[in-house]
Amino acid sequence: MADRHTMTPAADADGALLRVRGLSKRFDHVVALDGVSFEAHGNEVLGLVGDNGAGKSTLIKLVSGVHRPNAGEIVFADREVAFATPRDSRERGIEVIYQDMALVDELEVWENVFLGRLLRTRVKTIDRRRMIAEAAELLESLGLGSLSPTAQVGYLSGGQKKAVAISRALYWDARLIFMDEPTAALAVVEIGKVLELIGRLRETGVAVVFVSHNLQEIFSTADRIMVLHRGQLAGIRQTGETDQDEIIKLMMGVR
């Protein structure tokens, strides 16, 4: 159970929190992911890049239990896992900021933050007051104090929505956080905040997988960079040992 105050995120003894081997996924005739293997470590930001449709979101959804893989194995915290639903992966300490399936517009901010894991009182009714207070605190700590926890999400700006989605992933002290384009549609100042946040998460020991189309962002935050090309792993590089040209070539499938 990933309860906020009991779980201490920590890297495994050998350093790899997540190990993926030969992960594949087909949608009808489209091969979205084809035998991808990689590792993610605590205390590390793994940058994930690739063209549109390269399979980045699919990879995340396979690990988090949204989709089931056609082949491959996933080892999380030294245990082989096959999450049937995102609920299972969340319970094991994996949080995802989804690119496309994040929020419920009809609900207020606090409820989106606690979506799927509403806090309850001793008599099992939802603890609305506590959730509003905690959401306010969380937003404040993210420098989003101006965003009311009782605002309806449907009326928020794109950036504000992103902030809410990020808040949800952060509230539960996860061991592994996937961020699928968290900076897309954000203003420069907000992007800075998100990148700074990613840095802070790394310091607390969390493993972060960070997807972005902006290579500058990737280079300034990631420890390693993983490149997908048409569903296949094009390469993984240490950030310090590569440059943008090489990454772009990998993205384009040039060897």
Next chain:
Amino acid sequence: MQAGKILKHAAIAAVLALGIAVGGQSANADGYKVIYIAPQLNNAADIVIARNWQDVSESLGMDAVIKNAEISAKREADEWATAIALGYDAIVGGPVDSLAATISVKKANEAGIPVFMLGRTSAGGKVELIARADNISLGTIAAEELVRRIEEQRGEIAGKVLELHGPMDQVNARQRSEAIQAVLAKHPKIELIRKLQHWTPEEFFDITKSVASANELVGITMGSDVIPGVDAALDSLGQLKKIGEPGHIVVTGIDADPRILDLIGNDLWDASALQDMVGYGTILAHYIKHYLDGSFKITAAGPIDNPGAPYHGIEARWSEATEGWQIETPSRPVDKSNYTDPTLWGNAIKKYQ
């Protein structure tokens, strides 16, 4: 009820509910194929009309099929079209919508298939014979029984009377209601409260309860007593009293549903005007057989002359609208004196259980 009986029920019901034609496999290989397209089969009265007609037809050696239009004019038109295409020897209707059915009847006329009507009729097209209850007689008897019993109960013919009438676009509902109104209009001290219902028990209950709450009623009558609700509404107001007790509200109905016979037996319902559906279904089945055999056809208005046939002596009238003959079986009152009579359809139906 034992398993075999349930199975029998299930079989019959499946046939009725799904409208599967069973006639084709029947033993009457060289018999006439006749079909009855029923407006609905969702209450005892409609079932008795259909089943009795079918039983009698088959006993006469005809293949008799029942189809259910499920109170849908569209569904009804489809069933007619299918029946015409299949080339039945005769089609028997009982339209959901008398105007819409006229088109179907005309198509059958064009195809040369003789058309008959059971219980209700189309507004036009050529119909060889309409056999139905005399709605005027039904309404008249229901109202006359009501008036007579109000006088017995109260000592005078005065006070508020509730009439639950059906939709006025249905010929039967309109004729019955008009007959009731005609009788009650002769009694100036009667104040008639007319309320429209669509033959649902919820409406019968709600309307009766609301009207009886806001008014002191002396009597209630209705277009059909097949639909329950009136007695329960009075009961829930504490106004369901036995006949003769002070405060008893006189209730008369039309049709004489089996449930009403029980209420009459318990002195909780005054009387009902019998719709003799066993009678007119039997008559029609025999007439169709004779018509198809070419052994008898009505040729003139007045009492029919075919000794031995069940329609012998019944008055035939020419129907201008449907260019054919019609016979209307008269009603008679059912009350405590005769409610156990086995020829009443409400008692006859028990043999189908």
Next chain:
Amino acid sequence: MTRFLLRNAVWIVLLFTTIAFVAVEPRLLSVRIFINVLEHSSILGILVIGMIFCLLAGRFDLSSESTLGFTALVGAWMVSTNPFFGSGWQLPPALVIVLMLGMGAGVGCLNSFFIIKLRVNAFIVTLAMLLALRGFTYVFTNANTMYDLPPSFAALGGYSIGGLLPISVILFLSLFVVSQFVLSYTTFGRDLYAIGGNREAAFAAGIRVDRRTLTAFVLSGMLGALAAWVLAGRLQAVTINLGQGMVFEVFAAAVIGGVSLAGGKGTMMGPLGGVLLLGVITTGLSVMPISSFWVDAVRGVLILAAVVLWRVTEIFEERWRTGTP
């Protein structure tokens, strides 16, 4: 304040409709008639609650009226003491009630099996279920009216406290309060909003979408059976067409009460106002000395007006919120 009024427009419409009816027909202003409205509303109300659970989850349940008809008829058939038209079993009422609720739950399970597991459209599934159940009612009853129901079976629908206040009214009002509580304060209720609002987001956030949807349909089925029990007791008889056509009023009440047919939006209290509004219209028209020819037309127009009015208040609320004149 403006927002409060707009959000509760249905209650204001209810108030004005009532005043208008009473002005035309002063006899309507009586405790008896008031209670008649509540009693009339109880069946519709119970069905509406079930429908709202499904609607909030972004689904329909068109079958609840036939669940009502089917369970009422089968229940009455099992319990009737009539020697000809009942089953002859004369099962104990308590057992029959449990069986009826079980059948209602069963219908809900079947509906959700087709919708969730086989992914057939909810509209088609529940419509087919409606037709199938109507068909099955013949199997048990030969299309006869079932009557001679034991008093203990009929008590829930028929008994009135002090001869005036029917327990069905207390039942239906408490059900609304309880279900509003469920929607506002339980994870089940909140999850329904999330599922109806954005099914994928709800799933991704770890909500058990299928299980919640199943529960909504099971509740709807059981509420249909409960309404059946109440109605059978009230009428002391059950016909094969019981409940037929009610689904229209169920939808009307939900829409008038501000429940979104697209899912994720609505309360229980709004539709309660909608249910009562329909009750006032029906009861009012049956007491008023209005020509029979007009009843259907007036009823239809009033319901349409209520739906339109709801939409208008929604537009006004949007304008008020955004400050556009």
